[in-house]
Amino acid sequence: MPTSHDRRGVSSVLGVVLLFAIVVGGTAVVLTVGATALDDTRGQLDTGRAEKTLTQFDSRSAMVALGGTSRQGVDLSTVPGAAYGVDDSVGWMNVTIYNRTADERKTLTNVTLGAVRYENGDRTIAYQGGGVWKGTEAGATMLSPPEFHFRGATLTLPIITVSGTPTLGSGATVSKAGPTRVRYPNATADPHFTNPLESGHVNVTVHSEYYEAWGRFFAQRTEGNVSYDHARGTARAKLVVPFDEGYDQVLATTQPGGIRMNGEDDDPPDRSATGVNYPLVDDRIEDRIDECESDADACEDLPSGDPITITSGDTYFTDSYLSESIEIDNPGDDVTIVVDENFSPSEITIDSDHNTTVLVGKSFTMGSNDFHNNGGQASDLSVVMHSNGAVNGNGNFRFVGLLYAPGSDCNMNGGGAVEPNIVGGAVCESVTVNGNPNDFDYDPSVANTDLELTGDVTPVTYLHVTENPVNVTGK
Numbered sequence: 001m002p003t004s005h006d007r008r009g010v011s012s013v014l015g016v017v018l019l020f021a022i023v024v025g026g027t028a029v030v031l032t033v034g035a036t037a038l039d040d041t042r043g044q045l046d047t048g049r050a051e052k053t054l055t056q057f058d059s060r061s062a063m064v065a066l067g068g069t070s071r072q073g074v075d076l077s078t079v080p081g082a083a084y085g086v087d088d089s090v091g092w093m094n095v096t097i098y099n100r101t102a103d104e105r106k107t108l109t110n111v112t113l114g115a116v117r118y119e120n121g122d123r124t125i126a127y128q129g130g131g132v133w134k135g136t137e138a139g140a141t142m143l144s145p146p147e148f149h150f151r152g153a154t155l156t157l158p159i160i161t162v163s164g165t166p167t168l169g170s171g172a173t174v175s176k177a178g179p180t181r182v183r184y185p186n187a188t189a190d191p192h193f194t195n196p197l198e199s200g201h202v203n204v205t206v207h208s209e210y211y212e213a214w215g216r217f218f219a220q221r222t223e224g225n226v227s228y229d230h231a232r233g234t235a236r237a238k239l240v241v242p243f244d245e246g247y248d249q250v251l252a253t254t255q256p257g258g259i260r261m262n263g264e265d266d267d268p269p270d271r272s273a274t275g276v277n278y279p280l281v282d283d284r285i286e287d288r289i290d291e292c293e294s295d296a297d298a299c300e301d302l303p304s305g306d307p308i309t310i311t312s313g314d315t316y317f318t319d320s321y322l323s324e325s326i327e328i329d330n331p332g333d334d335v336t337i338v339v340d341e342n343f344s345p346s347e348i349t350i351d352s353d354h355n356t357t358v359l360v361g362k363s364f365t366m367g368s369n370d371f372h373n374n375g376g377q378a379s380d381l382s383v384v385m386h387s388n389g390a391v392n393g394n395g396n397f398r399f400v401g402l403l404y405a406p407g408s409d410c411n412m413n414g415g416g417a418v419e420p421n422i423v424g425g426a427v428c429e430s431v432t433v434n435g436n437p438n439d440f441d442y443d444p445s446v447a448n449t450d451l452e453l454t455g456d457v458t459p460v461t462y463l464h465v466t467e468n469p470v471n472v473t474g475k
Contacts, residue, residue, distance in 0.1 A: 046077075046082060046120055047120065047123050047125070050077060050125050052077075053075070053076055053118075054116070054118060054126075055144050057074045057127055057172070057174075058130070058131070058132050061130075061160065061472075062147065064174045064175060064176055065158070065160045065468040066147075066158055066468060067180070070175065071175045072175075073171060075170065075171050076170055076171055076172055078169070081121065082118065082119065082120035083118075083119055083120075083168075084116065084117070085116070085117055085168055086114065086115070086116055086117075086162060086163065087114065087115050087117055088112065088164065090113070090114065090115050090128075091112065091113035091115060091129070091208040092111060092113055093110075093111055093113055093159055093206050093207075094109070094110045094205040095109050095159075095183070095184075095202070095465055097200065097202050098200040099193065099197075099199060099200050106190065108183040108193075109159065109183045109465060111161055111467055112161065113160075113161055115127060116128075116162060116168070116472055122137065123136065125143070128146075128162070129146040129147070129160060129208075130146040130147030130159075130160040131143075131146030135209060139212060139213075140210035140211070142214075142216070142217055146160075146214075147159070147160055148204075149221075150239075150460075153242075154461065154462040154463075154464070155202070155222075155462070155463050156464045157465045158180075158464075160469075160470060161469045162472060163177055164471050165472070168472070168474045169474045170475070172474060172475065173472070173474070175471050175473075176470060176471070177471035178469045180466050180467065181467040183467060184464065184465040195463060196462055197242065198241065199243065200277065201238055202463060204218070204236065204237045204239070205234055205237075206234060206235050207233055208233065209233070212228065215236075215237075218235060222239060223458050224238050224240065225237070225238045226238075239460045240279055240460070241460055241461070242459045242461055243277060243453060243459065245449075245450065246448065247427070247449060248444075249271045249273045249425060250269050250271045250426065250442035251268060251271075251273075251422075251428075251440055252273045253427075253431055254278050254406045254427070254428075255275065256274050256275035258274045258428070258430035259274055259430070259431045259433075260430070262434045269440045271442040276427070278406040279406065279453055280406055280407045281384055281385075281404070281453060282387055282407065284359075284452075284453075285338075285361060285384070285386045288315075288338050289317075292315070299314075299316060299338060300314050300316050301316070301317065302316040302337065307325040307327045308325070308327070309327045310327070310329065310331055310335055311329050312331050312332060312333070313332050313334050313335055313354060314331075314335065315337075315338065316338065317340070318340070319340040321342050322342070323344045323346070325345055325347040325349070326345050326347070326348045328351065328352050328356050329352075331354060332354070334355045334357070335352070335355070336356075336357050336359065337356070337359070339362075341362055342363045343362070343363070343383070344365040344366075344367065346370050347372070348372040348373050348381065349373070350373050350380045350381060352380065355382065357384060358382070358383045360383060360385050361388065361389070362388055362389040364383055364385060364389065364391045364392070366393045366394065366397040366399060367394050368394055368395025368397065370397045371398050372397075373401050375400070377400075377445050378423055378445050378446045379443075379446055381401030382401055382403075382451060383399075383403050383404070384404045384405075385404065385407070385408050386407075386408075387408055389405075390408050390410070391405050391408055391409070391428065392413070393412045393421060393422075394414055395413070395414040396421075397421055398422075398423070399421065400423040400443075402425050402426075403425070403426040403428070404427050405427060405428045406428070406429060408429055409428065409429060409432070410431045411432050412432070412433045412434065414435045420440055420441035421440065423443050424442070424446045425446045426440075
């Protein structure tokens with residue numbers, strides 16, 4: 001039978017064993033955590049050195065590409081498990097210009113960018129397009145901006161392309177790979193593509209592993225619209241060309257030869273024009289819809305009832321098909337109605353000294369005996385259309401105002417008992433007139449209507465695009 005002395009002896013041994021186990025376990029934890037922390041720290045230091053190296057490489061390459069010198073050498077910081085190399089098959093940039101006056105679309109360049117890449121495990125850093133980019137699990141970031149300069153109304157885009165040896169050692173030599181090629185302006189290639197730009201827009205599209213960082217850079221440096229195609233891995237900046245807003249025609253189309261008359265009178269109205277420069281407003285309408293949906297304080301819900309009666313100036317929103325009649329009754333300020341669906345009111349009555357603007361996300365239909373601002377001033381009403389929808393006038397309708405639909409087909413069918421059918425002005429992509437007489441009467445009150453088509457955006461007036469190839473080899 002164990003005595004109390006024996007039990008105390010066993011307890012002492014167990015205590016020593018447990019203490020030893022705790023020490024060993026704690027040491028293992030410290031070593032494991034410490035090793036992981038050390039690896040992380042080492043990796044961060046290696047990445048930091050690579051960032052500085054490629055930033056220096058960026059400045060040296062720019063000197064060669066843009067004519068400062070014919071050759072430059074760069075030391076590359078190398079560590080075990082990491083490597084530098086050239087991949088001349090990755091990434092591309094496309095620059096396209098659309099001249100609306102001449103109705104011409106031209107690709108100025110569609111060139112493979114290539115890249116000098118640093119890889120260390122899951123960390124990648126690349127020199128591409130004159131900039132330095134970093135890829136992580138959290139996404140892509142820009143470390144140094146590319147050669148893309150938008151100042152005032154001038155876009156200067158010297159595109160740097162890279163070729164060379166797949167593997168670089170502890171150093172690299174950058175040299176010119178060919179002469180600089182001027183892509184714009186180039187009057188000898190096409191007389192319409194010269195500075196200053198006349199009309200239309202310029203698209204700059206980049207496909208890259210770091211496309212989202214490219215897109216953020218475009219958004220910061222320009223006032224153009226930036227869009228992403230995540231399936232293709234591209235970012236696009238759309239830059240508008242100067243536009244003087246004004247409406248001096250009863251019918252105008254952005255499509256050359258866009259007016260088709262299929263009635264007794266085959267001649268377009270006297271005050272009409274085709275191939276006129278008017279920008280799309282899709283982005284503006286989409287932004288306003290998004291704002292109304294996401295910010296409860298940005299827009300009021302459109303009142304219910306038939307008629308819908310509006311008595312105060314504000315922005316009103318509906319995401320439903322709108323077919324009720326509308327009465328604007330002395331609101332005391334401008335009224336904006338945002339419709340994220342089809343717009344087909346039977347009547348619009350305006351009793352106001354202020355303007356009413358309707359932004360339509362889809363189609364606008366005027367049915368027989370539908371009257372819109374009948375008896376009012378044409379300058380009181382503007383209907384602004386997204387290019388997703390069409391405009392349809394059917395039967396004996398009357399619209400008094402400015403219809404702005406530069407990306408939409410406008411179909412005027414019927415008419416006869418009511419004339420004129422449109423008083424004011426209409427801008428469409430194309431107009432097809434079927435039936436008789438479908439009469440149109442220009443009202444000069446719409447001439448100076450301000451739809452804020454470009455808002456605060458600085459347009460591109462002067463464009464300079466060149467390709468500047470460099471070759472990178474190991475020292």
